[in-house]
Amino acid sequence: MANPTEQLTAIDKSGKKTPHEYYLLKKYEILKCGDVLKLIRRWTANEDPIYFATLEDTFDIIKRVHIATGHGGRDKMVKELSKKYANITHDAIYIYKSLCIECQRKRKRPTTKGIVVRPILTRNFGSRSQVDLVDMQAMKQGNYKWIMVYQDHLTKFCVLRPLTSKRTAEVAY
Ligand SMILES: [Zn+2]
16 A cells, blocks of 8 residues: 555645545645655644654654754654654654663763772781571571571682581581
């Protein structure tokens, strides 16, 4: 089936029109820009025309507005695009925005702030350590349900012990 632009130009304006042709004429209009025919929403000449973007142009239009608004958010882009285009969906705008590499970089920046902390310095073996418990309750061995991982902070020397519970007293012992 021909696209609305072709259908519209094919209508014989002086002849008898079908209901569908009436519908098209009521809804759309063709704007001639040089040699190019552009499909627009039927308009009154004192306002700016609202265009129907073709599928091939949609990506470039969204990209242009996204950059023109300084990598604007969805609402900013929707506002800009609705001034000029009738058929750019919120979904398309949202997808473009979520895939913009520049925006992804910007979003990640705040989370990397404050990550650099002062390192903890340990002078002697055995003076500071880190303990982690591995939950083995689903595969217990006799009464043992936990693996305690004890790591010396200075040397990274590691000790493993099976535990029957994760009670403070048992872990400390
Ligand atoms: Zn962006």
